Amino acid sequence: MTDKTDKMNKTDKTDKMNTTDKMNKTDKTDKTNKTDKTDKANKTDKTDKANKTDKTDKANKTDKTNKTDKANKTDKTNKTDKAENALNSEIVKELGLKAGAWVAGIAASKDFDLAPEGYKPTDTLPECLSVIVFGIPVPKDALETTEEYTNSRKKMIEKINDISKDVEKQIRANGYRAQAINGFGGKWVNGRQYGLISLKHAAELAGLGVIGRNKLLINPKYGTLLWLGAVLTNADLIPDNRIQDSICNNCNKCVELCPSNALENPEMFKTKECSRWAFKQVSGKMVVNCFLCRNRCSLRIGLDRKV
Ligand code: B12
Ligand code: SF4
Ligand code: SF4
Numbered sequence: 001m002t003d004k005t006d007k008m009n010k011t012d013k014t015d016k017m018n019t020t021d022k023m024n025k026t027d028k029t030d031k032t033n034k035t036d037k038t039d040k041a042n043k044t045d046k047t048d049k050a051n052k053t054d055k056t057d058k059a060n061k062t063d064k065t066n067k068t069d070k071a072n073k074t075d076k077t078n079k080t081d082k083a084e085n086a087l088n089s090e091i092v093k094e095l096g097l098k099a100g101a102w103v104a105g106i107a108a109s110k111d112f113d114l115a116p117e118g119y120k121p122t123d124t125l126p127e128c129l130s131v132i133v134f135g136i137p138v139p140k141d142a143l144e145t146t147e148e149y150t151n152s153r154k155k156m157i158e159k160i161n162d163i164s165k166d167v168e169k170q171i172r173a174n175g176y177r178a179q180a181i182n183g184f185g186g187k188w189v190n191g192r193q194y195g196l197i198s199l200k201h202a203a204e205l206a207g208l209g210v211i212g213r214n215k216l217l218i219n220p221k222y223g224t225l226l227w228l229g230a231v232l233t234n235a236d237l238i239p240d241n242r243i244q245d246s247i248c249n250n251c252n253k254c255v256e257l258c259p260s261n262a263l264e265n266p267e268m269f270k271t272k273e274c275s276r277w278a279f280k281q282v283s284g285k286m287v288v289n290c291f292l293c294r295n296r297c298s299l300r301i302g303l304d305r306k307v
């Protein structure tokens with residue numbers, strides 16, 4: 001797992017009031033980072049080409065020469081960059097972190113053999129070899145009321161999807177196939193919505209945490225608070241090691257607090273029961289009504305910061 005340790009240190013030191021501020025700062029940094037990243041990962045971008053054209057123009061060559069020059073330079077650049085920009089695990093995770101993710105990890109597509117038919121990465125991208133998984137934490141001050149959580153959830157969904165789309169684009173620009181996985185959308189089957197892959201299983205395989213009794217991914221540093229996103233690719237990347245120990249301490253708090261008894265049976269999560277409680281319509285808008293298994297888990301903000 002790769003994470004933004006410096007951000008984490010700030011989180012530790014910063015109180016709740018500062019969380020939103022910090023997230024905003026992250027957004028600002030992201031914009032700068034995106035520029036860096038685009039430069040490094042995709043040297044053949046439009047800006048680069050435009051700069052080259054400018055320089056050529058200044059040299060006062062003829063139109064014809066300019067065109068030939070441009071064509072030659074672009075051709076040469078493409079070839080060199082493809083060789084230089086061969087993707088590896090660290091580069092790809094860095095793309096996600098620069099796009100705004102707080103943690104990033106890689107899972108091998110072949111390790112999804114236990115996923116049900118139709119929900120393996122290769123069912124979405126047949127040539128998929130690697131799954132890059134990203135996480136961003138729910139700001140701590142968004143956990144107090146259902147209203148704050150609902151608003152924050154909307155922003156986080158957009159953010160995680162933007163990160164995945166951004167990385168998808170950059171992997172494609174390097175000549176590989178890539179498919180971003182929507183953090184929330186999916187296909188409807190018999191009245192239930194399914195994601196294209198299970199992101200929490202993907203995150204577990206990518207070393208980002210371990211699924212707890214509450215059926216959520218628990219990350220050592222960010223507890224139950226990570227929103228997850230992913231990109232499938234045919235780039236053959238070295239996967240991260242899985243976390244071997246259980247993180248959940250089996251305190252059973254999530255099971256006892258769950259108002260719908262959805263967590264009663266550890267082997268079978270009751271999706272319909274949870275759905276009935278977890279969301280409600282208020283004035284035509286969907287509002288999150290329950291997230292107790294997330295915000296009341298004793299490890300909700302990680303192993304070091306028990307609440
Ligand atoms: C549909 C959905 C729901 C449904 C159903 C959830 C469910 N557990 O089935 C409802 C509405 C009930 C729901 C509720 C919630 N959800 Co929801 N949900 C999703 C969504 C969009 C799709 C899930 C899905 O269909 N996966 C595909 C199916 C096939 O997988 P599955 O049913 O989870 O897996 C079962 C088997 O098929 C098998 N399996 C499937 N794939 C694999 C792979 C491997 C390798 C293995 C071994 C097994 C395996 O294992 C499971 C055993 O039953 C995901 C996003 C995503 N794409 O993952 C978010 C997601 C799981 N939800 C999330 C959250 C936070 C919530 C809520 C807290 C909502 C809220 N109030 O904010 C609650 C928590 C409920 C809970 N305790 O699990 C987060 C979880 C983050 C985390 N840290 O774990 C996700 C990942 C969204 C995100 N982008 O971050 N959710
Ligand atoms: S979201 Fe609420 S209803 Fe659903 S499993 Fe968690 S605690 Fe239970
Ligand atoms: S509340 Fe307790 S049992 Fe439930 S997931 Fe958290 S640590 Fe595990």
